[in-house]
Amino acid sequence: MTLLFRTGTIAGARPRSLDAGSQTNASRAVLPLAEWLARAEDGSGAHETTGVVIDADTKPADLATLSDAPLIVVRLAKFTDGRAYSIARIMRETHGYTGELRVTGDVLLDQIALLQRAGFDSFEIAHLPTIDALARGHLPSIASCYQDLPHMPPAIRPTLRRAARSATANHSNERRP
Amino acid sequence: MYRYDDFDHEFVRSRAAQFRDQVSRRLSGDLTEDQFRPLRLQNGLYLQLHGYMLRVAIPYGVVSSSQLRALADIARRYDRGYGHFTTRQNIQFNWVTLTDTPDILDRLAEVEMHAVQTSGNCIRNVTSDPLAGVAADEIEDPRIWAEALRQWSSVHPEFLFLPRKFKIAITGAAEDRAAILFHDIGLRIVKGKGGATGFAVYVGGGQGRTPYVAQLLRGFLERRHLLSYLEAVMRVYNLHGRRDNLYKARIKILVNALGIDEFARQVEAEWQSIDREALDLPDAEVERITPHFALPPLLRRPATDGAIARRRARDADFDRFVRNNTAPHRIPGYRIVTVALKTPGQVPGDATADQMDALADIAERYSHAEARVTYVQNIVLPHVALADLADLYDRLVADGLASANAGLITDIIACPGLDYCNLANARAIPVAQAIARRFDDPDRAAEIGALRLNISGCINACGHHHSGNIGILGVDKKGTEHYQITLGGSPGDDAEVGTIVGPSFAAEDVPDAIEAIIATYLEQRDSAGESFLEFYRRVGTGPFKARLYGSRSDNAPTRSRVLETTIGG
Structure with a gap:
């Protein structure tokens, strides 16, 4: 059994919802990177309705080409592979990606809040204790953070918050389909 | 010194509560040890030879009287009545239990302290010049930026699962008292054109099994860009540092594999692509932090007494x-x-x-x-x-605290070694004790003069043996503890990695070997004004080898031969 856990919009304004039992591929077709790139080049526009799944070692140059995908799934082979966090921030902040950014693989309870802050907004979870905890509404995180990142902003000291930052975040929301 | 506001208090309390929950899920079995390990390490909790060790941060080395009392209280209540100050401005408690740790973190939070990221593959406790804010040779107080870095690096979501640990040191003085060139990132406050201060950024220094002196990454970085620039460095490392081999995962390996110029190019490209304005520390926050580091009200006192x-x-x-x-x-x-x-x-x-x-x-x-x-x-x-x-x-x-040997041969750095650490090959503490006893005549120590003697119990080099003028490294030699000696290391502005002088020595022979090295120096130095390091740089290892190993320096001497040559000679 896997659980698809979503956290609402990338700005985190809406309450979290729990879609128990839904499957990754049930919602949308997802292709490996090479196939998705081939479809992007065939001129049909089909890539704009097809998700893409990538590994944590995907080259930054390839990331730049993924912004049209409605769904990007990052496979996390091991929860200690921190590259997924950089990929999420590059997609959201550098490439302005506003589609669904999902993480799958070794996704564990204690990393979800961190992945969220990096920019992920859905989580495919196979780890049973994590599924149980989320079902109980238990999502551990710390309430206050020192980094004013645009996604799921937690409580932050006012002098650490940038007016420019919230303008950027609003802009991203407007572009969201 | 920096005092927490409500926000900082909430952060450390919240972090302690989070760890309490994680400990309980470990005990219930919801978390396996593999899943729990990075979480406990990011909260300073190691599993050592005899049990858990908790490493508490003393950010950039500043500690108040009330904090010292809290550390004493923790040592009494949760440990065996003592603590160990480390080489990175931390204190370690060697005998804590897993279940007590959340209570200890709560106790620390009460006095504005924590153990956040004192271990693990993340940005560690930021260290600095212990004389910051008071040294006569200071350009600018580095603690303002050290505190900004403490906050920025604390639970930064992108950089908690790096390829390997990451250490940052910062100094604002002419003389480097923080060994910044042996850090993953070393920052030195410098004056730029027109007198504005900024940072010289060094990258890729470190000790361990592959020691490197850090290389200059950027000669001048405007102060206001510190955080965005470090984000770019960290991101390049996070994406491209090796994750396939624990021993090749530090940033120093990446920097040397790419070459400093290519690494700098990648950092620059990343830096240009990110939203600096959004990531840099807002001026309002610099202005909020700065007054915390004003000098205390010091009454005018006579300059001579x-x-x-x-x-x-x-x-x-x-x-x-x-x-x-x-x-x-x-x-x-x-x-x-x-x-x-x-x-x-x-x-x-x-x-x-x-x-x-x-x-x-x-x-x-x-x-x-x-x-x-x-x-x-x-x-x-x-x-x-x-x-x-x-x-x-x-x-x-x-109080038994008046040892007058700061900076002398008996002012030894030593890691905990095999007495505590499960990584160690050999004990470090008894060797340090034996050398200190051997040289405990203060007149003799004064005659020897400035000397940095550092001891590590294994190649991980927590005792900084590479940067000791005399370095001692514990090695395992056919199941017995042996010690390899290096000469000429230096932690300062003239940073250098020491050179191995020859075959290793058995533990009981180390004091004699050090004696022979010191005798060589004292007999052959130009004058009392030539320091050990200056002497070594002039003569190299030759005279020391001759004294330690006789004419057979090409062969590994037997232990007794070493003794005959050194003590008899």
Whole structure:
């Protein structure tokens, strides 16, 4: 059994919802990177309705080409592979990606809040204790953070918050389909 | 010093509560040890030879009297009545339990302390010059930026699962007292064109099994861009650092594989692509932090003191203490005092709960309730009036803290070694104790002069043996503890990795070997003004090899031959 856990919009304004039992591929077709790139080049526009799944070692140059995908799934082979966090921030902040950014693989309870802050907004979870905890509404995180990142902003000291930052975040929301 | 506001308090309380929950899920079995390990390491909790060790951060080395008392309290309640100051401005408690740890973190939070990221593959406790804000040779106080980095790096979501640990040090003085060139990132505050200050950024330094001196990544970085630039460095490392081999995962390996120019190009490209404006520290936050590091109100005191001068003239021990353990303060009439936790025979860097309480009282009485911890495992009292030196000294004598050997051969850095650590090949503490006893004649130590002697119990080099003028490395040789000696390392502005002098020695022979090295130096130096390091740089390993190994330096000598050559010769 896997659980698809979503956290609402990338700005985190809406309450979290729990879609128990839904499957990754049930919602949308997802292709490996090479196939998705081939479809992007065939001129049909089909890539704009097809998700893409990538590994944590995907080259930054390839990331730049993924912004049209409605769904990007990052496979996390091991929860200690921190590259997924950089990929999420590059997609959201550098490439302005506003589609669904999902993480799958070794996704564990204690990393979800961190992945969220990096920019992920859905989580495919196979780890049973994590599924149980989320079902109980238990999502551990710390309430206050020192980094004013645009996604799921937690409580932050006012002098650490940038007016420019919230303008950027609003802009991203407007572009969201 | 920096004081928490409500936001900082909420952060550390929340972090402690989070760890309490994680511990309970570990105990219930919801988390396996593999899943729990990075979580506990990011909260400073190691599993060592005899049990858990908790490493508590003393950010950039600044500690108050009330914090010292809390550390003493923790040592008594949760440990065996002592703690160990480390080489990275942390304190370790070696005998804590897993279930007590959340309570300890709560206790630390009460006094504005934490153990956040003192371990794990993340950005560790940011270290700095222990004389920051008071040193006469300072360009600008680095603690403002050290505090900004502490906050920025704390639970930064992108950089908690790096390929390997990541250490940052920052100095704002002419003389580097933070060994910044042996850090993953070293920052030096420099004056740019027109007099504005900024940072020289060094990258890829480190000790361990592949020691490197850091290379210059950027000669001048505007102050306001510090955080965005470090984000770019961290991101390049996070994406491209090796994750397939633990021993090749540090940033120094990436920098050397790419070459500094290519690494710099990648950082620059990343930096250009990110939203600097959004990531840099807002001016309002710089302005909020800065006043925390203002000098305490120091009353005007005379720049010379007749009573102190007379005491020095009649009391050789006091005179030695003033000469070795005090330094000029920015403000005339004040001195910076080093309390060396290096009484010959003691464990380097260890302090008992009673000593921590005594230091708290002494700091309160003589140093505006503030102390610093140094990477050479000593304590500094930053604001002592010259006129108070004699009273302070007498108090230190009474508490067994008056060791007058700061910067000398017995001021040894040593890691915990095989007495505590499951990585170690050999014990470090008994070797340090034996050497300190051998050289405990203060006149002889004075004759030898400035000397950095560092001991590590294994190749991970926590005892900084690579950067010791004399370095000692514990190795396993056919199941017995042996010690390899390196010469010529230096942690400062002229940073250098030491050179192995020859085959290793058995533990009991190490003091004799050090004796032979020192005798070589004393007999052959130009003058008393030529330091050990200067001498070594002039002559190289040759004379030392000849003394240690005789004419057969090409062959590994037997232990008895070494003894005959050195002691008999």
